[in-house]
Structure formats: structure tokens, C-alpha cells
Amino acid sequence: MESSEREDYLEAVLVRHLAAQAHPTAKDLAEDLSVREDIIVEGVTYLEQQGDIVLGENGAISLTARGHHVANRVLKKHRVLQCFLGEILGMDDHTASDEACVLEHTISDTTINRIGDYVKSAGSRRGEYGGNGTSQTLMTNQGPNNPADHLIPGGKDAKPLVSSPGPTCSSLLDAPESIPLTVVGITGGEYLHRLIDLGVIPGEEVILKRRLHNNAVVLQVKKCDIALSPEIAGTILVENS
Amino acid sequence: MKIGLIGNPNVGKSLIFNQLTGLGVEVSNYPGTTVGLETGNVCYQREKFEICDLPGVYSLDGDSDEEKLVNGMLERHELDLAIAILDAVHLERNLYLFLQVAEYRLPLLVVLNMVDEAENSGISIDSSELSEILGCPVIMTAAIHGRGTGLILPSALSSACPATVTVSYDHHIEAAVRSIMGNFPVSRPVALQSLEGIGTDQEMLDSSAAIAGEIENRHKMSPGQIISANRHHFAKQVADRVIKVRPKKTGFDLDRLLTKGIPGIPIMALILIGILLVVFTIGSWLEGMIVAFFTSYLVAPLLTLGLPPPLQQVSVSVLLGLQAGIGIAFPFIFTFYIFISILEDSGYLTRAAFLADQAMHRIGMHGQAIIPLILGFGCTVPAVMSIRLLASRRERVIASFLVTMIPCSARTVIIAGVVATFVGIWWALSIYLIVFILVILTGLLLSRITPGERFGMIMEMAPLRAPQATNVVKKSWRKISEFLTIAMPLLIISSIILGLLQYYGVITAFQNFIAPFSTIVLGLPAYASTALIFGILRKEMALGALVVLAGTPALNTVMTHVQLYTWAIISVLFVPCVSTIAVLYRQMGLKTVVMVTTYTVIIGIVIGACIHLAFA
Numbered sequence: 071m072e073s074s075e076r077e078d079y080l081e082a083v084l085v086r087h088l089a090a091q092a093h094p095t096a097k098d099l100a101e102d103l104s105v106r107e108d109i110i111v112e113g114v115t116y117l118e119q120q121g122d123i124v125l126g127e128n129g130a131i132s133l134t135a136r137g138h139h140v141a142n143r144v145l146k147k148h149r150v151l152q153c154f155l156g157e158i159l160g161m162d163d164h165t166a167s168d169e170a171c172v173l174e175h176t177i178s179d180t181t182i183n184r185i186g187d188y189v190k191s192a193g194s195r196r197g198e199y200g201g202n203g204t205s206q207t208l209m210t211n212q213g214p215n216n217p218a219d220h221l222i223p224g225g226k227d228a229k230p231l232v233s234s235p236g237p238t239c240s241s242l243l244d245a246p247e248s249i250p251l252t253v254v255g256i257t258g259g260e261y262l263h264r265l266i267d268l269g270v271i272p273g274e275e276v277i278l279k280r281r282l283h284n285n286a287v288v289l290q291v292k293k294c295d296i297a298l299s300p301e302i303a304g305t306i307l308v309e310n311s
Numbered sequence: 312m313k314i315g316l317i318g319n320p321n322v323g324k325s326l327i328f329n330q331l332t333g334l335g336v337e338v339s340n341y342p343g344t345t346v347g348l349e350t351g352n353v354c355y356q357r358e359k360f361e362i363c364d365l366p367g368v369y370s371l372d373g374d375s376d377e378e379k380l381v382n383g384m385l386e387r388h389e390l391d392l393a394i395a396i397l398d399a400v401h402l403e404r405n406l407y408l409f410l411q412v413a414e415y416r417l418p419l420l421v422v423l424n425m426v427d428e429a430e431n432s433g434i435s436i437d438s439s440e441l442s443e444i445l446g447c448p449v450i451m452t453a454a455i456h457g458r459g460t461g462l463i464l465p466s467a468l469s470s471a472c473p474a475t476v477t478v479s480y481d482h483h484i485e486a487a488v489r490s491i492m493g494n495f496p497v498s499r500p501v502a503l504q505s506l507e508g509i510g511t512d513q514e515m516l517d518s519s520a521a522i523a524g525e526i527e528n529r530h531k532m533s534p535g536q537i538i539s540a541n542r543h544h545f546a547k548q549v550a551d552r553v554i555k556v557r558p559k560k561t562g563f564d565l566d567r568l569l570t571k572g573i574p575g576i577p578i579m580a581l582i583l584i585g586i587l588l589v590v591f592t593i594g595s596w597l598e599g600m601i602v603a604f605f606t607s608y609l610v611a612p613l614l615t616l617g618l619p620p621p622l623q624q625v626s627v628s629v630l631l632g633l634q635a636g637i638g639i640a641f642p643f644i645f646t647f648y649i650f651i652s653i654l655e656d657s658g659y660l661t662r663a664a665f666l667a668d669q670a671m672h673r674i675g676m677h678g679q680a681i682i683p684l685i686l687g688f689g690c691t692v693p694a695v696m697s698i699r700l701l702a703s704r705r706e707r708v709i710a711s712f713l714v715t716m717i718p719c720s721a722r723t724v725i726i727a728g729v730v731a732t733f734v735g736i737w738w739a740l741s742i743y744l745i746v747f748i749l750v751i752l753t754g755l756l757l758s759r760i761t762p763g764e765r766f767g768m769i770m771e772m773a774p775l776r777a778p779q780a781t782n783v784v785k786k787s788w789r790k791i792s793e794f795l796t797i798a799m800p801l802l803i804i805s806s807i808i809l810g811l812l813q814y815y816g817v818i819t820a821f822q823n824f825i826a827p828f829s830t831i832v833l834g835l836p837a838y839a840s841t842a843l844i845f846g847i848l849r850k851e852m853a854l855g856a857l858v859v860l861a862g863t864p865a866l867n868t869v870m871t872h873v874q875l876y877t878w879a880i881i882s883v884l885f886v887p888c889v890s891t892i893a894v895l896y897r898q899m900g901l902k903t904v905v906m907v908t909t910y911t912v913i914i915g916i917v918i919g920a921c922i923h924l925a926f927a
Contacts, residue, residue, distance in 0.1 A: 142514070143517055146514050146515075146518050147518045149494055149518075150491060150521065150522060151518075151521055151522065154486055154487055154522050173521065173525070261769055263372065263373055263374075263535070264369065264373065265769065266535075266536060267369035267370040267372075267373065267539065268369060269404055269543055271536075271540050271543055274543070279566075279570075280566075280570050280571065282571075282572050282665075283572050284668070284669030285669070286665060286666075286669055286678070286768075288665065288772060291404075292401065292403050292404040293400065293401050293404070294404055294772075295566075295771070295772035296771050297665040297768060297769075297770045297771075297772055298767070298768065299668055299672065299677055299678070299767030299768040300668075300669070300767075301767045302767040302768070
């Protein structure tokens, strides 16, 4: 039995239980999950062996503490996702719920990636028209196509995601001193968070004030001078602005 | 009522704290002086207020101890009111933190500090406009001159209110926050943090992670990064609206000299060597006076009293312990700290750290670690205390080893008093050279074998400013009292124990026991090894003990040059003094203390034996 199936079964038991204050049977689950009853019975037997549920009289299914924990977690996730999809995509409740049913497990990676790709390509198409968010007025937020789009998520497997860097793009180790530069991207690392807090984000204008022969640099960001080790300076990509 | 001072590092929180409470919290001109939480009480209009000086942070989302501490206090509603201190020169960057603090909706007062420096650099800030945008009162201060700080408490109590400013985030983030808040009973900032994966409620974090994954797929950046970008953007817009910059003719930029390889590094060397020489000259002169005073006015009269022998031994030991403490504390440590405080307050130390970054990398640390190492030349105790400003435990462990090996001023006394006097000045310098080589080798070794994360240096350069005499003296005084309270009792107790051991003949027994080892392995007379034991109490007390045990101050008449040299180098290297051990234990725990002590004993004996063998 796949973990997503297990989660579905347990969630369904919990939903029924919450709604009717009664323990559902295999027949009820077959109805809710639109699955043949004999398959459900098979699954239920398996879950009982796993210690997720207990079968009572007349086939009444009740959750063990363990099963309850899993079901509760999935249900919460489901509700939050459903709410989010409704808000974002303007889906009606029913569709959002169906969608959330799929998204709450891990199997929908392909779907998510396809949506993600679509959004990304739409974003960069808009970007070609020069519409970036730096000249917005106060109180408006930056949209998804702001310059910070090129920021790379941290973590060990983060891969550079600088979209079409210009010909003048280089790391701080090769950038010219004392002229305005624009941050294009950061190629990840443990310290990414601190850099962001200090204002080193894509689109930000910075000045390389000093680079020692050993490649330690002083970078001026938001009028503050920040000293950086070479290995960190090397991960910050900039271009002449 | 509990009031917290919140702000970026190095914006003057501690200075304002001192002015509000009249307490002496350490104030420096480098980021991260306050690490823990300092609390003080103040009475205003017959009511008692508790004021907390929170450590400086750049945001509340990080996983450093300081960020977690500040975030936790806000989240648990521990503060009834917060005073947000913003650096007027760097308003935009400071607003980034403020916007995040404002989300907790606690009563706030904004203090725009360092307006004097802002004015000097041509920046003027419209505080009423700022107050209108943020939705809470704003006052301007120049704490360093005491300007405006008198208004802080009255304004905070009369008019502080929750800020109304709201960063509107990307609409996906807003939708996610609404979804989380609709399903869990949490506030907006907590919901935002849970999107970034910060929080304690596992169920909420699981749900948020599901949304965060969606958002990250759409934006190709994590919610945390989007949130930060939005806040920075918003801060920039606020800053642009309230700041007027007058074009200012650019004067001479001292940093052009200080942060360049040439002449920066020679300047750094000159400053450090200059300080050591001056401290050493003043220190030995003062120490001579203090020791002479103790000997002729306290110890000698005590001996004429004719007390029963055990009691006499104990009283003499107490005096010796006191002498050890005062004799090192004032002449060397206090003088050294006067100079170091000047360096700290001027902002120079961050330049030194920048210049030293690459060199420090080789020995497993980053630039900031040069600060404890420099302090180590004065006295190991405060140097060990300053280790806490290093980011990772790995660096702190490495620094513990290296700092204890750096020749402190007490060890300089030995090198000067034994080797420079009787063997020659160049031989004395060669001891420094050997110690430096050992420090570097130890660093190279430790950087390979010490487990833990490596972090690079991300350090804000403190602005250069002229140090204030009162702050310099106050700070040096604080360091000295800290040293005295930690070291003094230990010194007196150990002095009594050593005195009693001597009285009951244990020292003689030890001397007989150590004699074969001493002569064969180290080539030293047994009494010289015994004298080394006294060095545990206070390093240069070993020298005093040697003179007493040898029976003459003219050491060259009883020991050969090689013996004197060997003896000096062993006493410089082996075993940190009692006070160092105590503070190292407090800072790093038992394991590190045992490792450091064992390592220094071994290295001292091995080097001593090598020199003996090489010249024998």
C-alpha cells in the first residue's frame, strides 16, 4: 500500500468520524473514496496489521493514536491547501478540495513542476518588456516577476538559477572596484540568509569598495560597509549597472 | 513593566541602556558586543520599570542564538513595550528589522540614534513624516553626546503605540498567510515565519511547508526570500520618502589607508606592536612598585608579628594571592585595556579583522577571530571571554586553544625577566617566534580535525569615530572588575593551597619525585620544575618562585643559558593559569578545558625536552 493511499484511508476515516460522530465501515469508505469495497477491505485489513486502525463490531473502523496522528496531519494540510488554492487560483471549493486531495501527498510533483514552469516562462516573457519592480510606489508590493526572481534558494543542492546573465556579469571576485554594480544572483550557501538580511538581494545596487590581494572584499550595501570572506564574495554575482 | 531595546548590531543600544539605567554595560564600536540579555531596573515617577538590552540582530528569522532570543521574546509577548533603536545614518537597512518587529503589534517607540553623524554626512530625516508612515512616535537622539536620551523614557511611557505600518507582501504570500491564520490560531508574524519553516507547532509547519513548496515552484524562490525582498523594497521606499541628502564634499577617507593591503597591514602591525611595547613598559614599572609595596609594607611587617607557623603561612599566602591579582590586573591588564578600548571604540578592530581574514582562514577561523587573539596579548582571561563573539562552536574551540597559547603580558614578564636579561634580547624574541610558529601549526592542525561547520566572514564594518575618554575608562574599569571578581578568589584560594602544600613538605616531596624527570628530560634542576608549578597561579609568579628557590636573583650564576631558555619557554607554553582555566570552563565547558590544558602541558614539555636534547 502506498503511503498516499494510507493517508487517504486514514483521512477519510477521520472526516467521517468528525462529521457523523460515528465510526465508519468499509462500505462508507468505499463510497467516500470511490473505490471498490473489496479493495477497501483489503486495505483496511492491512492498516489494522500496521496498527493504524482497530476494527470493532460490525466492521466499525476506529483510529489508533498513531493512525489519528497521521490522519490529523493530512487533514490539516488538506484544509490549508484547499483554502490557499481557492484564494490564489480562484478555484471553487469543490475543485480546490479535489486538487488539494492530490497535492497533499507527494505524487503530484510533475503537475506542480508543470505549473511552476508555466508560471516561470510567463514571468520571463513579461520581464522582457522591462517591467521590473524597482520603481514602484510606496505601499505596492513586488510582484512575482520582481528582480529577486533570480535569487537562488539555499541548501546543498541549490543550483544556480541566474536567468540569462548579461555579458558583463561576474562574481565579486572579478568585478571592478568603486563603480555601481547590480546584484544579479547569489549561488547559495549557509550564509544566504544573513546576506539577504543585510540587503544583498538581486536588483540591489552595491559598490565594491575594496578587494584585497587575498580576495576578501568590502561591499557597500544600503550605505553600510560589509566585509566578506573570499568564498562568500565568490558566490555573489553582479553586473555593471 | 518590561521594556526592551531592539535594534541592529552597533546602533548604540547598550549606550542608551547605560544612560537609561545608570548601569555599566559594555559599549563598543564593533557589532555583537552584547551577546546575552542585560537587564536593569529604573524608577520613573515612582514606578519601577525593567529595561532589557537585547542583543543586536539584523532580522528575526535567522537561526543564530541572538535572533532566536529576540524572536522568542516577541513571540511570547514578554515585552510590554519596545524601544526600536535605528541608526539614522543607515536608516534603510535598519527599517528592515523594524518592519518585522512592527508586525508583532506591541507598543513601540522609534529612537533615531546618531543623528549627529547623519547630519555630518549630509543626511537629514523628516521625523514627523517617518512617524506618520510608521504609525508610532519617533524621537531623534545622539546618545554619544547624551542628546535627546532624556526624552526616551517619558515619550515611551506617554505615547508609545503599536505601529500601523504594514508591509504588503506578494499576493501569494498574503494568501498563504490568510490560509494559515484561518486554520491555526496564530498571529500574522508567526504565520509568516511558519512559511519560512520557523516555528514549534509541527502540524502548522507541515501545512505551511506544503504551501511553501507551491510558492517556491511558482516563483523559483523560497517564501523566506520573497518576504525579505518585499521588506527590503518597502524599507527602501520609506527611506526614500523621509531622507533628504545634501550633496557633501567628500573629505579624506581614512579607510583608503586602513583597509588596503599596503599600507593597511603595516599600520596594523605598527599599532599592535606599539601597544604591546607601551603596555609592557608602563606595566613593568607599575608592577615593580606594587610588588615592592606589598613586600615592604605588608609581607615584611607580617613576618615580624611572629604568628604561629601555619597561620603565618596562610596569611602570607593570602597576601601573595592578592599581590598576584593586583600586580597583574592594574599594571598590565588595565593599561592594555585602555588601549584596546580606544581601538574598539574607534571601529578599528573591524578593519583589522578584515585585513586578517585570509590569514585566519588558514588556521580554521575567520577574520573576527583576530579580536580574541589580540586581546590575548594583554591577558588571556578577557580574551577567552571575547571568544563568544565567534559564530560557530568550531571556531570557538580552535580559538580556545590558540588564545591560551598567545603570550599574555604575564608571560612577557618571564620572557623579559629571564631570557632578555640573562641570555639576550634576540633569544627572547626567538621565544615569541617559536610560540607563533606553534600557534600557527596548532591552528593548521585544529582546522583539519575540529568537527563543525565552516562559516565565512560576513561582518559589518563599524564606522570610524573618535573614542570618548569616559567610555574608554569605564569600559576598562569594567573589564578589570570582571577579572578581579573571577580571578581574585581563585588566586587567593590556590595561593593558600600552594602555601600549605609547601608548609607540610608536599612541595619538597614533589620536588624529589620530579627531580629525575626534571634533570634527565628537561635538563633543569628540580627546584626550577617546582617553580613552574607556581606559574599555574599566575604566570610570572613562576619567576618569583624561581628566584626564591634558587636562592639568588642572579639566575645566571646558578643555571646555564640553555637551562634558563628552556625554563622560560616551558613556563610560557605549559598550562594556562588558574583564572584562564576557570573562565574557559565557564565559557566552553569541561571537555575543552581538559583538552586545552592537556595539550599545553604536553607541548610545553615536548618543546622543553627538544631544546634540552638539541643543546645537550
